[in-house]
Amino acid sequence: MDNNPYKLVVIGASVREGRFGPVVTSWFAEQAARHGGFDVEVVDLAGIEIPLPLPAVSPKHAGDDYPRPAGMRPLTTALASADAFVLVTPEYNHSYPASLKAAIDWHFTQWAAKPVAFVSYGGAAGGRHAVLHLENVLTEVHAVTIRDGLSFPNYPTGWQDGRPLDPATAGYAKTVLDQLGWWAGALKSAREATPYAW
Template identity: 85%
Template structure:
């Protein structure tokens, strides 16, 4: 990896049996490779035990000393090393999966002053309700959410052989990644110049 390449963590949010998220993640990482502005790592939340019960202290103030389970350390390390995130989420009951909320709540500084883009999928809304909720939550953690994103309504009809059927989808992905790279570079430079005043 070029030391100047930005580190992108692609988060697969759903842990539900039969989930579609890994298919979307593979395609997104392919688009990242074509874009060339990031070194991408897929972080699949199904690979981690993420308890719903949290310690009394907030991770906002505990920093590296926060008492996370040992099995969560690779997740924490990946989030901390990221310059940017792409969250791939379905929509469950007009919101996002509990697995993602738990992963978010176990961390704080790992999200701070970093950009987040969204790729969602679902029924008629294409996961947009989930993204609206995530924008509110991640703003509270001082992350910067990207306005443009990708949404796939009725994903079970519009994907074939691991790819979206819409020929414009790669162009939309490039736009999102261009914006994400701009924010990632700007925020990385700012974090290196001075600590973020959270």
Template identity: 80%
Template structure:
């Protein structure tokens, strides 16, 4: 496929000893095998994302929003993305502060673009975190896809960098199929008519 859509996989946790990079690496492998996307992994632990934001909202400032220089690569990746996969753990029934800060520093970068979620955690597999993220990203005019991947008890259900359940590959394919459809459709729509959000 020419001009393949750009998929950005975001590693949402910056906590010491985090499992997120393992999950993100596996997701990136599945996306590469899927063959539709150009894939980029963005690790928030490698980005300067302050928790304190300026008084003004990025909603109206656009490219003029005063972001730290250390956030330039993240902003560029989000701007150029046609689709996102957010990889998140569940901390206290929600998602990490690092991920919330990265979202809040941006606004137009999410609009009219599809987002899928891959979560991991204890018994719930990170599903509480995803429910919160769906609300937040819908507010920013992103389109959250229905299906996602959740990995309960990841500490016993993964080995050698991959999930032990072989059905995970099929689930990943379903998520990527949906994400690819939305990515192409929404990119065409954005190119035809500016999004009114």
């Protein structure tokens, strides 16, 4: 583990067979590691047990006693330890994957008062419809969404050998990470000073 001040969890949302998501996730995690402001952990939802049926009680009220499957423990641990998140999501039918919705819904306090940035990919809109939906959902779990993000329209033609063809993209990634680092510091200080008010 490095001595960077903030823990960043990068979540790859797609679980679809033949998915492109790991390419985008790996590239962005590399940018985050180079940035130098974060300890980076990548969580691939394809490797996590995330059932769709939820317990009757809300995770907001159950806290650490929420009855999650044992196979979800790596995700829960990563979310709880994070100071910031990046969600790497495709756009399916003008929204984001069910895997990501389930991952969000199985948790609550782990998201609260922490910043979230988005990296999306898709057709002509580059995944922006998915991000717009996610912004609403994450506001409900008291996360703080970052205005700037990365969007990759028509991604099959915009990448080669695991990297985006546009040379300016790394600069855009740095802007996102700079903003995420600022919010991570501000919100971590606030959480440490005063318990978050529900």
